[in-house]
Amino acid sequence: MTDYLPFAPVYRIFSPTSGAEVKELRALVDDKAWVKPDFSSSYRRLQSRSLQDEWDTFPPQKHVAYNLLFENVTISSESGLVRTQSGHMIGDTFDHSQAVVDLYKQSDAGEISIPKPKEKLVGCWLSLLFPNQDNYYHCLVMNIGRLFQINDSEVQMIQGVLVPYHLTAVQYRTIEIALKLIFCDREIEIKKIEWGQSVEVDKIFYPWNAVSLALGYTHSGVISFFRRVASSLKFLDVSFPKRFYIDRRTASNRVLHNEDELVEVLEQRGFAIVQLEYLTLDEQAGLFSNAEYIIGAHGAGLANMVFCQPETKIIELMPHTLLRWCYRQIAMVADLPYQCVITESYSESEGIPPAWASHSISIPDILDALKD
Template sequence: MIEYLPSSFIFRLAPPDFDPEVKIIRAIKDNKEWVKPDFSSSYHRLQQFSLEDEWDTTPPYRHVAYNLLFEQVVISSESGLIRTHDGRMVADTFDHAQSSLDLFQYTDPHHVAIPKPQEKITGCWLSLLSSNQDNYYHCLVMNIGKLFQINPYEAIMIDGVLIPHHLTDVEYRAVKVALKLVFGDRAIEIKKIQWGQSIEVEKIFFPWNAVAVFFGYTHSGVISFFRQLSLVLDPLEVPLPTKFYIDRRAASNRVLQNEDELIEILEQHEFAIIQLEYLTFDEQLHLFANADHIIGAHGAGLANMVFCKPGTQIIELMPHTLVRWCYRQIAMVADLPYQCIITQSNSENEGIPPAWASHQISIPHILDVLKR
C-alpha cells in the first residue's frame, strides 16, 4: 500500500517573475541569428493536402533558458516531479508524466498527491529526471540537451546527478558521454530513481527551458553542446556513409507501406540504408556528424540531427495528419537545409491516432526532391 503526501497545489514556472521559492542562478539568452529558411518546395506539398504552414502566422522565436535552484524539496519518480518546501507541485515537471507509471494521484484538476519519500539525501543534485524518456527524442534533445546550461562554475556546485532508472543502453551511454563533457574527469555520483520512488533532497539544480515545449523552440546552445560531444569520443575506425536513409521497417508504429519501393529508389541514388536500432550511441553520433544528406520519416531517430555539421541536408517524411515541426526548427537553428515530403496518412481508415497509423509516400515526390 503506497502512502501519499498531502495533496498539493500545482503551479507553473513563469519567467521573469518566478515564484519566491524558486532561486534563479542564471538566465541564458539565445543570441544566435537565424532566419526562416527557404521552404517553397515543401510548402507546395503542404498545399496539395490542403494544409497551411503554421509558421506563416506563429513562427518559433528565441527564448531564455534558466538555471533554477530548489531547496528542501521532495522529488518523485523517473519523471522528476518536484514538490517544494512549502508543499506545492511544479507543473512543468508533469509535462508528459503518467499517473500509471509515476504513481501520482490527482485529487482535482489543480491538486495532486505524490508518494511519501522513503529516503533523504544531502547536497546539491542535478535533476536529469524527465518524463517520456523512453522516447529517444525526449531523452536526448529535451533532457540531456539541457546540460549545455551548466558552466564550469555551476558544475562545481553539483554533488551528484539524478537520472531515470529505466534508460536504454543507448540513452544511458548518451548521459554518460554528456556528463563527461560537463564534469570532465571528476567522479560525479549518479543516482537512479525508479517509478514512484520519492526522496527528500537538500538542493535541486534544475536546468529549465532548453526546449520550450509549448512554443516549439530548441535553444541554439543545445546544438552547440551536442556538436562538442565527439570531443570525448574515440573516432570510429570504419568508413561512414555521407548519404543515408533511416530505415523504419522494424518500427511498430507509423509503418511506411511502400518503404521497400522507396528504399529501392534511394539505393539507385547511392543512399545507404541504415537501421539505427542496431547502432550504439557512439556509432549514431559519428554517423550523423559525418553526413551530408539524410532522409528519414518523422520519428525519434531524427533527433540525431543535433550532431550534424552545418550544411547537412535533411529531408523529413511527414504524415499529413501528424504535422509537427520540431525537426524543422532544429534544422533552422543548426543551419541545416531542410525539406519536408508530406505523406498520405491512413489514420482515418485505420481508426487509430496519427502517431501510430501507417502512411504512404508519393514516389514522384521523392524523385522530384532527389533531382534538386
C-alpha cells in the first residue's frame, strides 16, 4: 500500500521572485523580432465559415522564460510534481497531469497529497520530468525545448538529470542528442522516475516557461535549439523529399475521411507521402530540416516544424471546431510561411470533443491553397 505525504496547498508561479518557495536564477527575455505571417487566404477560408480568428483580439504575446531553483523538495512521478520544503505544491508542475496516472490525491479543498519519497538524491538535478509526456508535442517542444535555457555556467551546477521512465525510442533519442549538446563530453547521471515514484532532492534546477500556453507563444530560443539539434546530426547518402504530406491514415483520432483522395491529388503534384510513426528521430529531424513544403493535419507530427529551416512553407489542415494555433505560432517565430485549410469536423454529429472527432477536407480548398 502506498504511503502519502500530508495534503498541501497549491502555490502557482506567476512572476518568480527569490524566496522560500523558489529562487530565480536567470530570466531569459525573447528578443526575436517577428511579424505575423500573411494569413489573408486562410483568413478568407475562416470567414467563409463565419469563424473568427482569435489572433484579431488575442495575438501571441512574448513572454519571459526563467531558470528556477528549488531547494530541499520532493519531486514525484513522471510528471515531475514538486512539493516544497515549506509544504506547498507547485501548481505549475501539475498542468496536464492526471491523478489516476501520477497517483496523487486531491482533497475537496483543492489541496494535494503525493506519495512519500523512499530515497534522497544529493546535489543539484535537472528536471526533465513533465506532464503529458505521451504527447509528442508536449514532450518535444514544451519539455525538451526548455534545454535551450541552460548556459555553460549553469551546466556546472548540475550533476544529474531526472527523466520519465516511459518514453518512446524517439523521445529518448531526442533527449540523448539534446543533452549531448548541453553537456558535451561531460559524464552526467540520468535517473528514470516512474509513475507515482517520489524522491527527495537537495536541489532541482527547473527551466520554466519556454512555452506559454496562456499567451499562445513559444520562446524563439526553442526554435534555435532544435535547429542546432538537426544540424548536429549527420545524413550521409540520405535523400529526403523536399515536398511531403504527413499521412495520418493509421491514426486512431481525427480520422480524415477522404484522405485517400487527398493523397492522390498531392502525389500528382509532386508531394511524397510520409508516415512519421515509422521514422526514427534522426530521420524525422532530417526530413523536416531539409523540407521546402510541408502539408499536414493538426497533430503532434507537426511539432517537428521546430527542425525546419526559415522559409519552409507550411499548410496545416484544421478542423473547423478545433482552431488551435500552436503550429501557426511556431511558424511565425521560425519564419515559416504558413497557411491553414479549414476542414469539416464531425464532432457534433459524433458527440465527441473536436480533438478526437473525424473530419473531411475540401479538395478545391487544398488546391486553392497550393496556388498561393
